Each structure stands twice: as structure tokens, then as C-alpha cells.
Amino acid sequence: xxxxIILVRHDDGPEDDRVADFLARSGLATxxxxxxxxxxxxxxxxxxxxxxxxxGLYNAYDLGPHPFLRDQYAFIExxxxxxxxxxxxxxxxxxxxxxxxxHVGELASGAHEFGYYELRPSPEAGSFLSAPxxxxxxxxxxxxxxxxAIHLASTETFPNQAYRxxxxxxxxxxxxxxxAAAFRRWQxxxxxxxxxxxxxxxxxxxxxxxxxxRRQAQWLENFLGGLFPAHRDG
Numbered sequence: 273x274x275x276x277i278i279l280v281r282h283d284d285g286p287e288d289d290r291v292a293d294f295l296a297r298s299g300l301a302t303x304x305x306x307x308x309x310x311x312x313x314x315x316x317x318x319x320x321x322x323x324x325x326x327x328g329l330y331n332a333y334d335l336g337p338h339p340f341l342r343d344q345y346a347f348i349e350x351x352x353x354x355x356x357x358x359x360x361x362x363x364x365x366x367x368x369x370x371x372x373x374x375h376v377g378e379l380a381s382g383a384h385e386f387g388y389y390e391l392r393p394s395p396e397a398g399s400f401l402s403a404p405x406x407x408x409x410x411x412x413x414x415x416x417x418x419x420x421a422i423h424l425a426s427t428e429t430f431p432n433q434a435y436r437x438x439x440x441x442x443x444x445x446x447x448x449x450x451x452a453a454a455f456r457r458w459q460x461x462x463x464x465x466x467x468x469x470x471x472x473x474x475x476x477x478x479x480x481x482x483x484x485x486r487r488q489a490q491w492l493e494n495f496l497g498g499l500f501p502a503h504r505d506g
Contacts, residue, residue, distance in 0.1 A: 275320045276302055278313065278324070279302055290450070290489060294500075308328075312343075322357035324358075324359045325363070333376060355440065374418040374421075378413055383412075384468045385410070391404060392426055394423045394424055400424050400425070405488065405491060407484075410465070414445060433446055455477075
């Protein structure tokens with residue numbers, strides 16, 4: 273793979289997620305870019321082998337209050353044109369969907385997901401997800417499917433949890449990249465959503481985390497191995 277995997281982040285938190293760890297162990301060069309902090313996204317195809325757009329607290333459609341999002345949408349368009357592997361996670365998935373004309377926003381029910389929820393494969397999921405599994409979630413917004421996207425997974429409350437565009441562009445509403453330690457930071461932080469519709473109590477989150485985090489991690493490792501093949505010398 274020429275170029276670097278661009279990691280687009282929306283905060284200054286620790287870079288201890290499972291995607292970054294996988295890429296480092298695989299020998300793939302990465303570059304973290306924080307557009308909200310005026311860092312510039314690459315414009316040259318030779319600099320980009322792929323990208324991961326992480327979650328965050330911004331709304332995908334709030335370009336007025338957050339004009340840096342315009343630069344991210346221009347970068348998404350370039351990556352689509354360049355046909356490089358791209359993974360959008362939570363806000364990242366919403367951004368790709370929004371860029372392609374799909375609606376992004378709250379459900380009419382006002383439901384949230386914060387905790388560990390059963391992810392169910394769609395009939396079109398194929399090898400993406402062969403059986404239900406529990407995954408970490410933290411969001412109130414969801415997305416409609418962009419035109420031409422293949423629906424891959426849902427939860428009981430949010431019907432669109434994963435999609436594929438072509439063979440190398442994926443959007444996840446869920447957070448398989450989040451380690452148990454990172455989710456505990458969310459539980460203790462100011463963005464925890466306790467008491468809102470659909471949010472699990474903390475003891476239920478802890479119980480499900482202990483039961484299912486390992487499988488979530490193994491699944492993500494297998495998925496990333498297909499999307500971002502490891503570097504091979506010689």
C-alpha cells in the first residue's frame with residue numbers, strides 16, 4: 273500500500289482504539305489529522321492509502337457552526353474518487369451517508385444507544401457478519417442508507433447500523449474499535465447518556481461488556497485484516 277492510512281479524529285483523546293492498534297501491528301503507516309484543530313487533510317492521491325473517520329460530538333450537518341466539516345466532506349469525496357479503503361465510525365459513517373445525500377439525525381422516537389447492544393446481520397451481510405453479536409454503542413443520531421449502499425446490520429432500535437458502498441467503503445454506527453478501558457472513560461465522562469430513552473444502566477453495560485467485548489474485538493480484527501491488508505516487505 274502506497275501512502276498512509278489517514279486517521280481523521282474529532283477530539284484530543286487518547287489514540288488507544290483497536291483500529292489504530294491493528295494498523296500499527298500490521299506495519300501500515302498512519303497519519304492522524306484533526307481538522308477541528310485546523311490540521312489539513314491530504315489533497316494528493318499519493319499520500320493516501322486509505323482512511324478512517326472516527327466518531328465525535330459534532331453533528332454531521334452542522335457546517336455553519338463547524339466549517340472545518342466542509343474540508344472533511346471534500347476529503348471524503350476525494351477518497352471516494354480515488355477508490356481507497358474507507359471506514360466511517362459513528363459520526364464518520366453519518367458523514368459519508370450525509371455526503372452521499374442520505375438523511376442523518378435523531379429518530380422520531382428520541383431513542384439513544386449507550387451500552388452494548390445486539391447487532392443483527394441483514395440478509396445481504398454475507399461474510400461481513402455471520403451471526404448476531406453485541407457491540408458498543410454511544411449515539412443519538414442515526415443515518416438512512418445512501419443510494420446504492422448495501423445494508424449490512426441493524427439493532428432493535430436503530431435499523432441502519434452498517435453499510436457498504438462498493439467493496440472498500442464501510443460505515444458503522446457502532447463502536448467495535450472501543451476497548452473496555454475506553455468505554456469506561458465514556459461511562460465516567462460528561463457525555464454519558466444515563467437516564468435517556470434506550471440507554472442501559474451502568475451495571476447492565478458492565479455485565480454485557482464482560483461477556484461480549486472479546487468477541488467484538490476478534491470480529492473487528494478479522495474485518496480490518498480484509499479492509500487494510502498488512503504490509504509485506506519484499
